[in-house]
Amino acid sequence: MTTSPDEPVLLQEVMMLLALRPDDTCIDMTVGLGGHTAALALATAPDGRVLGLDRDAAALALATKRLASLGGRVRLVQASFAHVAEVAAQENVRDVAGILMDLGVSSMQFDDHERGFSCTQDGPLDMRMDARQTLTAADIVNGWDVDALTNVLRDLGGEPMAGPIARACVRRRVKALFTQTYELARVVSGVYYARGWRRSKVHPATRVFQALRMAVNDEAGELRAGLASAWQLLKEGGRIAVISFHSGDDKVVKEYFKEQCLRGAGTLLQRKPLTAGAVECARNPRARSAKLRVCQREGDA
Numbered sequence: 001m002t003t004s005p006d007e008p009v010l011l012q013e014v015m016m017l018l019a020l021r022p023d024d025t026c027i028d029m030t031v032g033l034g035g036h037t038a039a040l041a042l043a044t045a046p047d048g049r050v051l052g053l054d055r056d057a058a059a060l061a062l063a064t065k066r067l068a069s070l071g072g073r074v075r076l077v078q079a080s081f082a083h084v085a086e087v088a089a090q091e092n093v094r095d096v097a098g099i100l101m102d103l104g105v106s107s108m109q110f111d112d113h114e115r116g117f118s119c120t121q122d123g124p125l126d127m128r129m130d131a132r133q134t135l136t137a138a139d140i141v142n143g144w145d146v147d148a149l150t151n152v153l154r155d156l157g158g159e160p161m162a163g164p165i166a167r168a169c170v171r172r173r174v175k176a177l178f179t180q181t182y183e184l185a186r187v188v189s190g191v192y193y194a195r196g197w198r199r200s201k202v203h204p205a206t207r208v209f210q211a212l213r214m215a216v217n218d219e220a221g222e223l224r225a226g227l228a229s230a231w232q233l234l235k236e237g238g239r240i241a242v243i244s245f246h247s248g249d250d251k252v253v254k255e256y257f258k259e260q261c262l263r264g265a266g267t268l269l270q271r272k273p274l275t276a277g278a279v280e281c282a283r284n285p286r287a288r289s290a291k292l293r294v295c296q297r298e299g300d301a
């Protein structure tokens with residue numbers, strides 16, 4: 001069994017549930033390395049159009065190379081998916097049959113220590129998906145007060161030591177501002193060690209790094225705005241599939257779909273979210289926490 005960190009998660013399930021037909025128009029809201037995008041293009045051949053968005057220029061550059069052989073049917077645009085309505089209008093994309101959102105960061109972003117997403121590699125404390133944005137993770141840990149820091153770590157990361165970690169960050173930054181991921185990881189480990197924590201497989205700073213990434217990129221706000229705009233672009237009978245890796249994101253998706261169903265504007269394709277099988281999880285550990293929900297747009301109630 002080979003392991004590929006670039007392997008698109010739940011690919012068969014996404015394609016089966018989106019049920020795209022030749023010449024359909026579809027949107028990949030999170031192109032990443034382009035694995036799902038390529039499958040969408042294949043399913044809509046020979047003349048279907050695929051609009052792909054990603055807020056990360058480096059990911060789009062790689063995807064552009066990988067998808068070059070598919071020609072003009074695939075159009076990739078650097079934009080955050082909260083702005084999908086404007087991008088679709090500019091690109092004259094309408095009557096959309098299928099939309100995919102594969103949330104979070106890609107393996108390429110996570111593994112690049114210069115991006116600062118990982119607590120197990122040293123690099124600048126950055127975490128921006130879009131380098132044009134100004135707010136970085138360093139700005140948050142160096143500038144936010146104890147209460148604001150505590151809230152982020154607890155609410156976005158589910159961090160049980162949110163308060164002590166926030167206070168330790170504030171004490172440390174009086175002496176020297178944080179610039180590197182390892183500096184923050186050491187402060188977090190120190191808080192855990194002081195409370196009797198001993199080594200485990202998961203680094204104690206994992207939740208803190210996840211929380212900061214979500215705050216830097218306003219992932220919750222983006223998801224809400226992206227879902228609402230995407231829904232408006234779907235034609236009647238069109239479907240939207242969302243893969244999430246965080247329980248908070250999955251809850252937002254579940255509730256949004258429920259709202260559409262309750263007002264008679266949507267139908268859920270399955271009651272419970274789909275998860276990856278044992279074979280996929282063994283091949284691709286990232287798939288372990290993935291949850292897929294799909295909803296079909298009906299005529300507006």
Ligand SMILES: C[S@@+](CC[C@H](N)C(=O)[O-])C[C@H]1O[C@@H](n2cnc3c(N)ncnc32)[C@H](O)[C@@H]1O
Nearest residue numbers: 030032033034035036054055056080081102222
């Ligand atoms: C999990 S990866 C997608 C992987 C992709 N499906 C593939 O097959 O390679 C998530 C991607 O979504 C992008 N992303 C996350 N939030 C975004 C947002 N709000 N708008 C646009 N792109 C976003 C990230 O930059 C990342 O490249």
